Amino acid sequence: MASDTVSQMRESLSRGRGSGLVRLVVGLVALVVAAELLSGWSPAAHTFAITALVHVMIVVGLFVFIGNSGVISFGQISFMAIGAYATGLLTTDVTRKEFLLPNLPDWIASIHLASFPALVLVGVGVAVLGALVGIPLMRLSGLSASIATLSLLIVVNVLITQSESITGGNQTFVGVPITTSTEVAAAGACFAIIVAALFTRSRAGLRLRASRDDAPAARASGINITRERVVAFGLSAGLIALAGAMYAHQLGSFGPKDFYFELTFITLAMLVVGGIFSLEGAVVGAVLISVIEELLGRLENGEGIGPISLTLHDGVTAIVLAIIVILVMIFRPAGLVGGRRGGGGKEPDDTEPEPVTPGPVKDADLGSVPDF
């Protein structure tokens, strides 16, 4: 079975390679051009363009792990928090750090890096950290893995809010140099997309998807599922940490609440609305939901969109987004892009697996469901 799946994938990969590359390049160019045009329009649009690009990075990072492994992780946003705080500590001016965080241990207080080396260090560092955290966690599957990653989110949040001498606790962390321009954010998003596309096409990505589609068969074919997941988990952590670093450098300030349940939910919603198993879907979902969120958010705050100046009630944005997610789940459970071949060489089989149990009976036989 697994060798069938693998050879099927091989075939579709070699068939899809040419057109996939074209799609990827066209998609990246479109993304960058759209962001640039938007940035030139107005200051608000500029801010939005960067926010949307950061969202793309996060959701692509989620896709690398969740999309390829089929394991829902609620913990990835904790790596964003770690990325943001690490960047903040590395790049904030030394005298300013001394003033804002007087109890900081000396060796952290004296570090000062430019933002690019800090980005590299944070991305690589958190990727390694993610892989290390993943070594025990990735032994779990399905719901247990989801709960363990959810616990990770909570643990990291508690550590950040309680380690006041290092992070400032519940206070907003301020004073990070503002260096995330549209170009930087666009470069970050393109980098994330290219890494995700390469990973999805790599042997490791292939093995991971084989384990997602049929875990016992993959195992029988000699795939070490835990190891494959650890790699993807680390890679995803690194990309999401980079998004965290970009976020920190976008506004210059952030707090622990920015990286908790709300963002976890909204980014997961972006991933599933676009199509959980497709890289293209991840990007489309991130952009689409960001746009809807921005437009409704503006109305909610009474800012108006161009000539429209109706004011929506507090909560409406979230209500609309929730309804969109419910409708997509009911009518297009594979996501908006799910059925099509994605930029990462996805074949339609992945999103609409043959039902192993025929008939309308709800699947109680979990043996046939590869992973939660």
Added chain:
Amino acid sequence: MLQHILDATSTGSLYAVVALGIALVFGVMKLVNFAYGELLMVGGFIILLTEGLPWPIVVLCTLVGVAALAFLMERIAFRPVREADPTTMLITSFAVAILIQNVMVWISGRRAKGVSFGNALAEPVHIGSASVPIVELVTIGVIVAVLIGFVFLLQKTETGVQMRAAAEDFRMARLLGVNANWVIVATFVASGLLAAVASLLLLATTGAVSPYIGLTPVLIGFVATVIGGMGSLVGAAVGGFLLGVATVVFQVALPDSIQSYRDAFVYSSVILVLLIRPNGLFGSKALEERV
């Protein structure tokens, strides 16, 4: 010491009820119902609305209102995705949670509101050297009663037996003539009633309601269900109880300097339990991978 034991027992039994409500739905539908916490939250608002009335009426309104909401939730959101894979259902349920939460934000605003329901129960009683709020004793009593009633429902009534059968093996239960729609509706209503009980006890303890009070209970219930072993009702109740006890134990045992890290310890031990027993403490055979 007695005081700590009572604290642990009442927290643990409250968590057990929450976990049971989640486990019930999970067992029958393989649905991780994130929106369960919002049932509890809406229950809190029903209590707020009816607070001037005599307490039996408040209790009745909460039970009926929350059960009705659970019923609607199943009909409108979850029935259409019933055949879908667990991921789709999970995502749907958190969308439903966010929907309900924000409808309450719309109606009532984000701020917490004080509730006087159960104020009288805040008075402490003295048992030997311990001084315990009455509400803790009431919580323990009510939950023991609810659990006994629940066991009776599951063991002795036709619907209860069908629910257990469906939780064990849904397909087999259907083949043997269990009506799927009926058993799922019954499960949702039962979980709604448990949420209402948890809501009443929780508000009597905390005395405040906001659109966000559902999150913590649902996380606890979710975690407890998995620690207990998915699909095992007893496991979920025990898992919830242990989580409550662990919370109180860490509260008491941790030195003051790291007291504020309590939740980090609680959830780290959750990860540890899962690593040692990935299928939970009472892992059900139905969930093991079959080839």
